[in-house]
Amino acid sequence: MNQMTPVFSHGDLRLYLLNLLDEGPRHGYDIMQALSDRTGGTYTPSAGTIYPRLAKLEEEGLVTKTVDGRKTVYAITEAGHAEVQSRAGELEGIEAGLADSVRLIADEVRGSVREAMKSLRADLAAASRDERQSTPQPSREDDPRVRSREQVQRVDALVNEFRANVRGDVRVHVARGGELAASIVDQLATELDRVARDVTRALRG
Incomplete structure (x- = not known):
């Protein structure tokens, strides 16, 4: 950033x-x-x-x-x-002029969170499509439990990558003396809750 x-x-x-x-x-x-x-x-x-x-x-x-x-x-x-x-x-x-500069920094952090959430939602949607469109093969990989475990690992990787990226951006910003407004954290909480609900709905079909 x-x-x-x-x-x-x-x-x-x-x-x-x-x-x-x-x-x-x-x-x-x-x-x-x-x-x-x-x-x-x-x-x-x-x-x-x-x-x-x-x-x-x-x-x-x-x-x-x-x-x-x-x-x-x-x-x-x-x-x-x-x-x-x-x-x-x-x-x-x-x-x-200084207030404008501080607002720009806040907008950068907010934009970073928004882009990260968009990327996470897109990755989860793609994973869901891949799962629905996969063609069964006569092998052990056809076992739904095996495929599901693989997708769980993908979810873990996606969530960990998202967590690392956002924490990294925010920590660097604050370490440089930047302000982290409560509204930005509130937005992050709202977006995470929305993604969690989307995933829950998708799992229930």
């Missing part, structure tokens, strides 16, 4: 850092974590990106820093707060 990466222009990132500090003092790691969280994991900044910008904001008198034990805590100044207030419209535009 591809990770979408919103592009912060230099000015946008500078303003967004001020906005985060306007909410309250933060240490450097907390700022980087907040950026990742707010963008649904689509933007994970490095220390080499954030600290020079914080130093620049400090030079401009918009931010102060204090050492708290082993952590350096950054806080916004009155001048920094005034800039955030005066550029509220720009911030709304930045927030809207």
Whole structure:
């Protein structure tokens, strides 16, 4: 699954850092974590990106820093707060762009689940057709129990492959800091329940 990466222009990132500090003092790691969280994991900044910008904001008198034990805590100044207030419209535009990026990631996960379910249903339908259309042969393989055991193995393989694919996609997405909305999991549960009912109906003929 591809990770979408919103592009912060230099000015946008500078303003967004001020906005985060306007909410309250933060240490450097907390700022980087907040950026990742707010963008649904689509933007994970490095220390080499954030600290020079914080130093620049400090030079401009918009931010102060204090050492708290082993952590350096950054806080916004009155001048920094005034800039955030005066550029509220720009911030709304930045927030809207980030929200769009997070929605795209959610759509990718939802699409992956939908495609996996479609593939599973198609494979199960094909297996059912093959079973109905198979021509009896005068051999041990003609034993319905033997054929059924073979199909059970196919079902196991299909379900395990589906499980591995979806878990892999979701775990990678979340590991990258992406958001996994409850609605996506609800959709997965609904689709799985639908497939289970389809299989049950097919078995009952």
